[in-house]
Amino acid sequence: MPEYSNFETKAIRHQAERSHNREHSVPIYATSSFVFEDAEEARAMFAEEIPGNIYSRYSNPNNDEFIEKLCLLEHTEDGIATASGMAAMFCSIAAFVGQGDHIVASRSLFGSTHQILTSLMPKWGVSHTYVSIDNLEEWENAIQPNTKLMFLETPSNPAQDLADLEALGKLAAKHNIILSVDNCFATPYIQNPADFGAHIITHSATKFIDGQGRVLGGAVLGTTDLIKEVRFLARHSGPSMSPFHGWILSKSLETMAVRMDRHCDNAMELATELEKIDDVAWVKYPHLASHPQYELAKKQMKKGGGLVTFELKGGVERGRKFLDALQMVSLSANLGDSRSIATHPASTTHSKLLEEERLAVGISNGLIRVSAGLEHIEDIKKDIFRAIEVSA
Ligand SMILES: *Cc1c(COP(=O)(O)O)cnc(C)c1O
Numbered sequence: 279m280p281e282y283s284n285f286e287t288k289a290i291r292h293q294a295e296r297s298h299n300r301e302h303s304v305p306i307y308a309t310s311s312f313v314f315e316d317a318e319e320a321r322a323m324f325a326e327e328i329p330g331n332i333y334s335r336y337s338n339p340n341n342d343e344f345i346e347k348l349c350l351l352e353h354t355e356d357g358i359a360t361a362s363g364m365a366a367m368f369c370s371i372a373a374f375v376g377q378g379d380h381i382v383a384s385r386s387l388f389g390s391t392h393q394i395l396t397s398l399m400p401k402w403g404v405s406h407t408y409v410s411i412d413n414l415e416e417w418e419n420a421i422q423p424n425t426k427l428m429f430l431e432t433p434s435n436p437a438q439d440l441a442d443l444e445a446l447g448k449l450a451a452k453h454n455i456i457l458s459v460d461n462c463f464a465t466p467y468i469q470n471p472a473d474f475g476a477h478i479i480t481h482s483a484t485k486f487i488d489g490q491g492r493v494l495g496g497a498v499l500g501t502t503d504l505i506k507e508v509r510f511l512a513r514h515s516g517p518s519m520s521p522f523h524g525w526i527l528s529k530s531l532e533t534m535a536v537r538m539d540r541h542c543d544n545a546m547e548l549a550t551e552l553e554k555i556d557d558v559a560w561v562k563y564p565h566l567a568s569h570p571q572y573e574l575a576k577k578q579m580k581k582g583g584g585l586v587t588f589e590l591k592g593g594v595e596r597g598r599k600f601l602d603a604l605q606m607v608s609l610s611a612n613l614g615d616s617r618s619i620a621t622h623p624a625s626t627t628h629s630k631l632l633e634e635e636r637l638a639v640g641i642s643n644g645l646i647r648v649s650a651g652l653e654h655i656e657d658i659k660k661d662i663f664r665a666i667e668v669s670a
Pocket of ligand 1: 364462
């Protein structure tokens, strides 16, 4: 296969080898196991002397195609596919820490990732320190001799604060610590943390990678050495992706560039227009000049992403009235769907945090997060602006 340098072409043309049926579109390999030519081949494959599929908990052509392609798009050497984003988060953390180790993490994490660090890891003797995503000094001061991992998501959800990937990549290298980045919000189309020194990249493929709200999936990507450890953990603990989901997600990557362009253009226009409305207290979007880290956003993110965060004057009450007044935009906790979605994080996705913990990560009580879908922008704006008006 020739090598292509452009995202779109890699995402479309990297395919599993064609079978004797000469299919153009790769079929689904719904099989739990694979057969060996003879006893010697079976022995050699188990001994990892030769490559090949043995059992779908280890590898499967659909999942391999998905993950190889994602590696090309994320500029990483190797990776594994997992059943969900959380399986990816768990494996990417558990593979590198043990009794007595320490993790430094951004305080603004996805709810279940936060639970892994605060409720599960301490059971195995692993401690953590939370720091502000955008405060480099706090990151450095939190590092201890037993720190094995630095973990973050950028932009943060839903506050849209950014981590300086280049600075943190240098910090991780200086202290010989693994830098792990959940790149689910930005996607590989917009931001490649590996280019800035991140060693491990994780994804919830459930979001923009699938892009149509159909399946759960996840991925852990990184250097060959590190993925070897993650693969060992996954192979023996079993959070494997279903071949059907691998097939769906590999097809999804084929359209990622065109979808992300539209998500980002719709989000950018929505954010720009929301800023002009008197009843909107504030809007946060990485590529708006009003974002406090606008320069950094321009440097490390090709586009602003598909999410817009804002607050209406009138706080929680007004926010809830607004959500109830929406006629097209869905009320859902998901994001990265072809359908636009509005969420009130304080009463849903982040309701388990104390109010002071929420405020510390920029989630005010009236904050609303919109995942801009692929509908026509005029219809998205019409629904949102009408709901703002009638909720006044
Ligand atoms: C959704 C999400 C996850 C978890 O992924 P699942 O596929 O739901 O398990 C992790 N991190 C971020 C940033 C997410 O948005």
